[in-house]
Amino acid sequence: VQETIVAERVVFQGRSLRVLERDIQxxxxxxxxxxxxxxxxxxxxxxxDDDNFVxxxxxxxxxINERSLCLPKGRVDNGELxxxxxxxxxxxxxxxxxxxxxLITMSVSPGYLTQRTEVFLATGLHPDPLPGDxxxxxxxxxxxLSQAIEMCGQGAITEARTIAAIMFAGRKLGC
Amino acid sequence: VQETIVAERVVFQGRSLRVLERDIQxxxxxxxxxxxxxxxxxxxxxxxDDDNFVxxxxxxxxxINERSLCLPKGRVDNGELxxxxxxxxxxxxxxxxxxxxxLITMSVSPGYLTQRTEVFLATGLHPDPLPGDxxxxxxxxxxxLSQAIEMCGQGAITEARTIAAIMFAGRKLGC
Numbered sequence: 517v518q519e520t521i522v523a524e525r526v527v528f529q530g531r532s533l534r535v536l537e538r539d540i541q542x543x544x545x546x547x548x549x550x551x552x553x554x555x556x557x558x559x560x561x562x563x564x565d566d567d568n569f570v571x572x573x574x575x576x577x578x579x580i581n582e583r584s585l586c587l588p589k590g591r592v593d594n595g596e597l598x599x600x601x602x603x604x605x606x607x608x609x610x611x612x613x614x615x616x617x618x619l620i621t622m623s624v625s626p627g628y629l630t631q632r633t634e635v636f637l638a639t640g641l642h643p644d645p646l647p648g649d650x651x652x653x654x655x656x657x658x659x660x661l662s663q664a665i666e667m668c669g670q671g672a673i674t675e676a677r678t679i680a681a682i683m684f685a686g687r688k689l690g691c
Numbered sequence: 692v693q694e695t696i697v698a699e700r701v702v703f704q705g706r707s708l709r710v711l712e713r714d715i716q717x718x719x720x721x722x723x724x725x726x727x728x729x730x731x732x733x734x735x736x737x738x739x740d741d742d743n744f745v746x747x748x749x750x751x752x753x754x755i756n757e758r759s760l761c762l763p764k765g766r767v768d769n770g771e772l773x774x775x776x777x778x779x780x781x782x783x784x785x786x787x788x789x790x791x792x793x794l795i796t797m798s799v800s801p802g803y804l805t806q807r808t809e810v811f812l813a814t815g816l817h818p819d820p821l822p823g824d825x826x827x828x829x830x831x832x833x834x835x836l837s838q839a840i841e842m843c844g845q846g847a848i849t850e851a852r853t854i855a856a857i858m859f860a861g862r863k864l865g866c
Binding site for chain 1: 702705706707708754755757800801840851858863
């Protein structure tokens with residue numbers, strides 16, 4: 517038997533978060549009601565320059581209440597293709613254009629977050645800024661890829677998608 | 692200036708999800724209100740047997756509406772230490788005991804999810820089952836670590852923490 521969503525209701529709509537209640541048929545005899553957070557898809561970019569430095573962004577995150585070093589990332593706007601969103605976020609967050617290659621698709625928290633993140637590798641970086649929409653200060657940090665990989669093991673890079681993408685890019689590129 | 696949470700209110704309390712509204716002072720002149728999903732911390736385990744096979748769990752996830760191959764994982768109960776939660780989840784989800792070593796601490800979605808995940812490496816696996824509390828069927832899948840790493844690049848393993856932990860364990864163990 518394949519699991520099936522048989523009904524879905526919005527139970528909370530806030531400023532930016534929406535919670536759905538889903539009735540899910542798990543088997544012929546069992547239906548459960550689970551809550552999920554409905555979030556649109558996002559993109560993240562491993563931006564690697566010609567010196568094999570990766571460009572990360574340090575910013576404050578309100579849920580963990582601390583600053584964190586992450587890949588440039590952002591939402592896919594309505595009707596936008598993931599590759600276009602990645603190109604836009606790259607320009608907005610680190611002021612760079614580049615050639616994009618799709619690396620990997622990730623789920624973030626598949627039990628209660630609908631969001632998926634498409635991760636791209638950007639190479640051939642060149643200045644091409646676009647004003648961003650961030651409410652707060654972003655600090656751009658440029659680190660050798662090999663050092664970024666070490667930082668994942670030292671607690672200096674903690675966001676799961678950033679760790680996954682950096683480790684994955686490092687392996688792909690033989691770092 | 693360091694960012695500071697100046698006020699916090701529960702704006703939604705559902706069956707399993709709770710949304711908070713936080714007033715956050717970003718600078719002397721700027722305060723914003725952001726919503727975050729309050730979720731307790733969790734653990735995940737890279738369970739590696741003596742043949743260098745990693746034990747994963749395939750289950751259905753309601754938010755992405757598909758089955759996904761993930762590390763054994765679960766919540767840290769109130770008052771429980773992360774290592775104790777990891778030992779319990781290992782027994783509940785794959786029926787194994789083992790020696791646990793803390794590998795890495797991850798945030799999942801730091802902008803709107805409070806949860807952190809403590810990832811442990813379990814070795815010396817031996818049967819020691821404990822009845823679990825899952826509403827649905829878990830399928831245990833045992834895969835050579837080197838093959839699991841390949842699967843991360845092939846779209847067969849997609850959850851960010853699972854990819855990050857597998858790549859990280861592979862690098863640590865020279866796979």
